[in-house]
């Protein structure tokens with residue numbers, strides 16, 4: 001691989017013929033048409049948040065270094081390997097797309113003093129230009145130390161497996177214009193900009209083997225399989241659950257779909273149960289509700305709900321009752337101490353030296369109420385383990 005270190009390219013040259021596509025949220029071209037700012041495998045522009053884009057311009061105005069930028073040379077064309085977010089921010093500023101504060105007033109590029117404008121345009125960038133085979137470039141791209149926001153795993157995979165399949169996938173799953181996103185974001189955390197929907201779609205269709213799947217399908221000219229599978233999962237969630245709650249976001253929907261897609265449900269009944277459970281303050285883990293009800297409220301799924309510890313009033317009354325009975329019998333108020341031979345056989349513990357325990361284990365269906373509460377000394381409670 002051949003590399004070239006350049007310190008002579010100015011912002012003026014870089015921004016010549018700069019095109020920003022609002023529709024795709026992409027900075028497209030620069031260097032008078034010679035530079036592709038966002039090759040297909042690159043991520044979407046994420047600096048346009050009024051902070052990171054402003055910080056880029058602030059740095060430039062203060063004369064701070066902007067960090068290394070990497071171009072890949074391909075014939076007489078260049079494409080940005082790293083630096084796309086910074087270049088897009090600069091291009092958008094120079095074309096008056098946003099303002100920065102100068103002496104406490106927001107100013108876009110045209111409102112800057114002429115000499116400040118000139119200084120900015122004459123600023124040179126530090127650019128590494130490399131030329132090599134696709135494989136070399138990709139390997140390098142995977143290992144370069146990336147300034148700013150590092151590529152996440154899916155963004156790297158998109159780069160490594162770039163091709164028609166990734167392009168079509170991004171058009172479907174990483175596209176701000178896709179109105180289905182409004183539904184997806186109910187169930188999948190993250191954003192289209194950081195490839196979170198694409199990652200989830202790949203995860204579901206490949207049963208967790210994303211990289212293998214991308215490798216196998218790399219040169220496909222269609223995304224029928226992944227799109228169909230993804231839509232099936234989303235439709236199943238939509239049909240099965242009438243109430244959309246924030247606790248549904250981020251569940252292992254791909255797995256749940258595979259496990260329960262063949263089970264018929266009375267969706268009205270299901271909705272009723274779910275809403276009851278969502279309103280139950282004792283349930284610590286609202287996210288566990290969905291698998292619990294899908295399983296037909298199976299006992300072995302109950303721990304998913306992570307029911308809260310016993311109520312304070314329950315603890316108080318069980319402690320009082322147990323202690324009174326123990327004092328009458330002259331034994332320990334911890335039934336396990338009392339049953340054992342040892343120095344604590346007759347010990348009366350204070351309330352804060354004891355913990356509430358499920359007489360019938362929670363995992364065996366024991367309720368978290370007064371009928372199933374027994375107070376044990378802390379040592380014995382711990383020795384019974386996490387039930």
Ligand SMILES: [Zn+2]
Pocket residue numbers: 334335336337338376377378379380
């Ligand atoms: Zn004990």
